[in-house]
Amino acid sequence: MVRKLKEADVVIVGLGWTGGILAKELAEAGLNVVALERGGMRSTSNDYSMPNIRDELRYVVRHDLMMDTTQQTLTIRNDPAQEALPMRRLGAFLPGEVVGGSGVHWTGHVWRWTDNEFKIRARYEERYGKNLIPDDMPIQDWGIGYDELEPYYERFEYTAGVSGKAGNLKGQIQPGGNPFEAQRGRDYPLPPLTPILASEMFAKAAYRSGYHPFPRPSANASRPYTNPDGAQFGACQYCGYCMRFGCEANAKGSPHMTVIPTAMANPNFELRTHAWVTKVLKDSDGKRVTGVTYTNVLNGEELEQPARIVVLAAYALNNVHLMMLSGLGEIYDPATQKGLLGRNYCYQTSNGATLFFEGRHFNPFMNAGGSNDVIDDFHSNWAFDRGPHGFVGGSIISGGFNTVLPISYRPVPAGTPQWGKAWKAATAKWYQAAMTIVSAGSVMANRANYLDLDPTYKNALGQPLLRMTFDFKANEHKLSRQAADVVNAIARSMNPTAIIPASARTQPWDYVPHQSTHNIGGAIMGTDPGNSVLNKYLQAWGYHNLFVVGANAFPHNAAYNPTGPLGALAYFTADAIKTRYIKSPGELMPG
Numbered sequence: 124m125v126r127k128l129k130e131a132d133v134v135i136v137g138l139g140w141t142g143g144i145l146a147k148e149l150a151e152a153g154l155n156v157v158a159l160e161r162g163g164m165r166s167t168s169n170d171y172s173m174p175n176i177r178d179e180l181r182y183v184v185r186h187d188l189m190m191d192t193t194q195q196t197l198t199i200r201n202d203p204a205q206e207a208l209p210m211r212r213l214g215a216f217l218p219g220e221v222v223g224g225s226g227v228h229w230t231g232h233v234w235r236w237t238d239n240e241f242k243i244r245a246r247y248e249e250r251y252g253k254n255l256i257p258d259d260m261p262i263q264d265w266g267i268g269y270d271e272l273e274p275y276y277e278r279f280e281y282t283a284g285v286s287g288k289a290g291n292l293k294g295q296i297q298p299g300g301n302p303f304e305a306q307r308g309r310d311y312p313l314p315p316l317t318p319i320l321a322s323e324m325f326a327k328a329a330y331r332s333g334y335h336p337f338p339r340p341s342a343n344a345s346r347p348y349t350n351p352d353g354a355q356f357g358a359c360q361y362c363g364y365c366m367r368f369g370c371e372a373n374a375k376g377s378p379h380m381t382v383i384p385t386a387m388a389n390p391n392f393e394l395r396t397h398a399w400v401t402k403v404l405k406d407s408d409g410k411r412v413t414g415v416t417y418t419n420v421l422n423g424e425e426l427e428q429p430a431r432i433v434v435l436a437a438y439a440l441n442n443v444h445l446m447m448l449s450g451l452g453e454i455y456d457p458a459t460q461k462g463l464l465g466r467n468y469c470y471q472t473s474n475g476a477t478l479f480f481e482g483r484h485f486n487p488f489m490n491a492g493g494s495n496d497v498i499d500d501f502h503s504n505w506a507f508d509r510g511p512h513g514f515v516g517g518s519i520i521s522g523g524f525n526t527v528l529p530i531s532y533r534p535v536p537a538g539t540p541q542w543g544k545a546w547k548a549a550t551a552k553w554y555q556a557a558m559t560i561v562s563a564g565s566v567m568a569n570r571a572n573y574l575d576l577d578p579t580y581k582n583a584l585g586q587p588l589l590r591m592t593f594d595f596k597a598n599e600h601k602l603s604r605q606a607a608d609v610v611n612a613i614a615r616s617m618n619p620t621a622i623i624p625a626s627a628r629t630q631p632w633d634y635v636p637h638q639s640t641h642n643i644g645g646a647i648m649g650t651d652p653g654n655s656v657l658n659k660y661l662q663a664w665g666y667h668n669l670f671v672v673g674a675n676a677f678p679h680n681a682a683y684n685p686t687g688p689l690g691a692l693a694y695f696t697a698d699a700i701k702t703r704y705i706k707s708p709g710e711l712m713p714g
């Protein structure tokens with residue numbers, strides 16, 4: 124028996140960055156908003172405070188803030204000929220499952236993706252003709268441009284308290300910033316974080332090699348900050364517990380200390396935690412959605428929440444899964460190339476070198492998400508010619524530390540025994556004296572990479588799991604070769620005592636080691652219902668009162684982290700709903 128509740132103006136599924144932004148904005152616009160979040164409520168004072176938060180067993184090994192794979196997971200395989208098996212333990216990616224979502228335990232790097240991403244097919248064809256993009260690479264323009272998103276990027280950066288240095292202010296290149304960024308109207312709200320020694324050494328070497336290092340923009344507040352909504356940030360303590368942890372200093376811009384409390388202070392907003400949404404409901408003529416069903420995971424009760432507008436903000440993979448479970452679109456079939464839902468799923472590549480400098484003291488226990496310098500010379504610009512390499516996309520390369528956790532970060536040179544006395548001696552010797560240079564690389568859509576429903580495995584509520592079919596293709600192998608060569612050349616120019624060099628990817632993708640939670644695609648945005656699931660307002664083609672907000676909308680993956688454009692798009696969608704949709708409900712035409 125499903126208990127039917129009173130209709131809300133808006134129901135939001137999932138309360139991370141995207142859900143939080145929509146919740147705050149729509150409640151402020153006078154709409155009555157209900158958010159349904161599968162995870163529970165945590166707080167900085169109780170859960171993310173010292174000493175509890177510095178618990179590697181709880182947060183790194185036991186994934187305390189993340190999706191519980193005993194209840195919900197997905198099946199994974201590298202190609203359609205294989206049988207997909209359930210991911211029973213999180214590995215490559217770590218989706219969040221608390222109020223605040225992954226935005227609680229993210230690192231905080233914030234990028235502005237530019238028109239070379241949003242207009243990727245047009246730009247590459249213009250530069251290289253039609254031959255560089257292979258037939259099995261269905262990349263496409265996004266249907267939106269940088270200029271439209273620019274004010275919304277700024278809003279997100281000011282909300283999240285991003286520290287950084289502008290590289291292109293109103294068309295003027297700024298010394299010390301990223302000379303390849305698109306022009307911005309304002310600088311970041313906060314100056315860059317203090318660089319660590321390893322980053323300074325990387326920056327010098329990159330500069331000597333002719334590149335353009337700059338401080339990585341990051342939502343780690345370099346000084347105390349109050350954002351435009353009045354949320355108060357402490358200054359970053361450089362403790363290094365950013366990725367996988369909530370911030371004890373409230374210095375990491377996160378939805379649970381910015382947009383969500385603002386929404387919660389608004390009487391128009393109601394949050395229900397432990398609410399697992401199972402389906403989006405459609406009306407009988409199939410042109411509108413009417414609400415969602417959900418299960419209260421604390422007592423098993425099933426409920427229906429009717430709503431005039433449904434916003435899916437449950438993370439890219441979960442948004443696609445919910446659309447498939449609800450019959451909202453035809454699921455992609457790689458054999459026939461029919462169906463749009465599930466298409467263009469992309470992950471990211473990464474590789475890196477570890478450098479050992481005998482006698483150096485890097486103090487790796489002091490770090491922050493944004494205290495590493497980075498170079499953007501090989502990504503969204505044409506200064507780097509892809510022609511000789513024969514690939515589409517690019518990489519960013521940074522130097523410093525990837526993670527500095529005192530138990531799990533134990534770098535030792537190649538050839539060191541993996542246990543026993545010799546390992547102990549080596550780990551004591553090198554802990555202070557090692558640093559890394561890493562690259563992150565883009566992934567282009569491929570016809571054989573996609574999401575659909577698993578025919579065999581089910582979640583704790585008896586629903587088919589999402590099935591992921593993904594592998595790196597020739598494009599990514601070439602790209603990772605080029606990135607590894609640059610990483611190794613910079614690393615060797617620094618004359619380390621020993622080096623574990625970066626190696627190009629040749630093996631099938633493996634979902635076990637941690638890589639990044641930058642899953643994108645599956646319900647993509649585009650210019651028309653023939654090539655996409657959503658329009659540029661992230662409104663579903665064919666269901667005008669359904670908005671699907673997440674990186675599922677990205678038709679390909681850049682090397683950049685996704686949350687900059689994700690936050691910008693969430694504000695863009697919120698504005699479209701507030702200023703246009705609620706006045707005249709229907710399909711939003713470009714305007």
Ligand SMILES: Cc1cc2nc3c(=O)[nH]c(=O)nc-3n(C[C@H](O)[C@H](O)[C@H](O)COP(=O)(O)OP(=O)(O)OC[C@H]3O[C@@H](n4cnc5c(N)ncnc54)[C@H](O)[C@@H]3O)c2cc1C
Binds near residue numbers: 137159439672
């Ligand atoms: C370790 C880590 C480091 C990262 N670092 C960076 C970084 O430096 N820079 C960057 O740009 N990005 C980074 N990311 C990615 C970033 O966190 C995400 O892009 C962003 O938080 C996604 O926001 P979202 O609102 O789409 O989803 P989420 O934040 O994942 O929120 C979705 C919410 O929906 C809930 N939910 C899911 N399914 C249901 C359901 N059926 N019913 C009800 N609720 C549901 C979940 O519990 C969750 O709380 C990182 C991610 C991780 C995990």
